[in-house]
Amino acid sequence: MRRVLGDVAVAAGVAVVLALMASAEMEGGRGGVVAYLSAAALGALMLWRRRFARTVLVLTVLGLFAYYSAGLAPIGLAVPVAAALYSAAEAGHRRLAVAAALVALGVSIPFRLDEGERFAFVVIYDGIGQLALMAAAIMLGELVRARRRIAALTGRQIELEAERRIHEHNQELSRELHDSIGHALTVAAIQANVARQEAPHDTRATAAALDHVTGALSKALSELRGTVRNLRAGPSLKDLGTLMDTARAAGFQVHAEIGSIGDGPATVTAYRLVREAITNVLRHSAGRSIEVEIRESGGMLLISVADDGAPAGPEPAGAGLSGLRERVTALGGRLDAGPADHGWRVSAALPLEAVR
Helix, strand or coil: CHHHHHHHHHHHHHHHHHHHHHHHHCCCCCCCHHHHHHHHHHHHHHHHCCCCHHHHHHHHHHHHHHHHHCCCCCCCCHHHHHHHHHHHHHCCCHHHHHHHHHHHHHHHHHHHHHCCCCHHHHHHHHHHHHHHHHHHHHHHHHHHHHHHHHHHHHHHHHHHHHHHHHHHHHHHHHHHHHHHHHHHHHHHHHHHHHHHHHCCCCHHHHHHHHHHHHHHHHHHHHHHHHHHHHHHCCCCHHHHHHHHHHHHHCCCEEEEEECCCCCCHHHHHHHHHHHHHHHHHHHHECCCEEEEEEEEECCEEEEEEEECCCECCCCCCCHHHHHHHHHHHHCCCEEEEEEECCEEEEEEEEEHHHHC
16 A cells, blocks of 8 residues: 555656646646646656556656657656656666666757757756756666665575574484484494393393393484484474565565464475565565465465565566475465565465375
8 A cells, every 4th residue: 555655646746746847838828738638647657667667668758759749848858757767777677767768868959959949058957967867766776676686685695594504403413313323223232232142041131131222222213203303393483584574674564464373384384485475575576565474264274475566577476486386286285476456476275284
């Protein structure tokens, strides 16, 4: 909702500013209602600048050309296209934004000179100012995009660090398992040999040796079970909190509703799905907020991650979701990723019995 209100505010602001500029430049009713309607149309284009950044930029430049070709009151050059240039650069279309700015400036200067305006004013005074404003809009869009890329890389670095620590922990567990199992089996082998030697002579010594063998093997099995439990342990709900903090650090507002699903396999599955979805948002989304929901309903584990921005990349769902979809399908569930009402949504439904 906040994103929609922001876009409406930008559209209204552009339309009002252009209308005021047209009104100030009107001479003898030049343009009149047509100029105001044109200003409103250029402003309305800004409502779609996030979802269709390239199209809006091209239409804005063409609309500006049509406006001036109709002989309407001057409304400047940079103001009508600044927001569209910013959105195009933010969405990753830097080259198109630069080309559009140069085309707009290159066409407008000869047109204005042909109208009889002074060269010094059009090229040196006004032209440099217009160019600076358009360049600022493109640079701002690039800075916002770069900030998100840095946030995405930071999130990836967090994942790599977590994987490194898990790897070190598993190595430590394997060393402990090797030492404990090796010791127990050595004791069992020695005592079994003692039992074999004493069997013909002393039944009590044989029984005692076999008791030692049983104890050593029981201890080894206990150590083995404990190590396997540690190796199987997966992420918990507090790890989901770390993922969300990463998204907040990247400038997103994160709203989470997480039901009571425990810290077992259900949490591990939820963590993997949410991690992949949030990573894709950081890498591709042009939105500002993320909504995460995890709950149980009707014997199903329901997971949803939605953002409020259309993805800018050609593969917004990400390659990682393909692998997750295969795992979810193997468990008898389903995973969907695609456009929602106001952005992009990744949702999954898993049978709790299969997950657990």
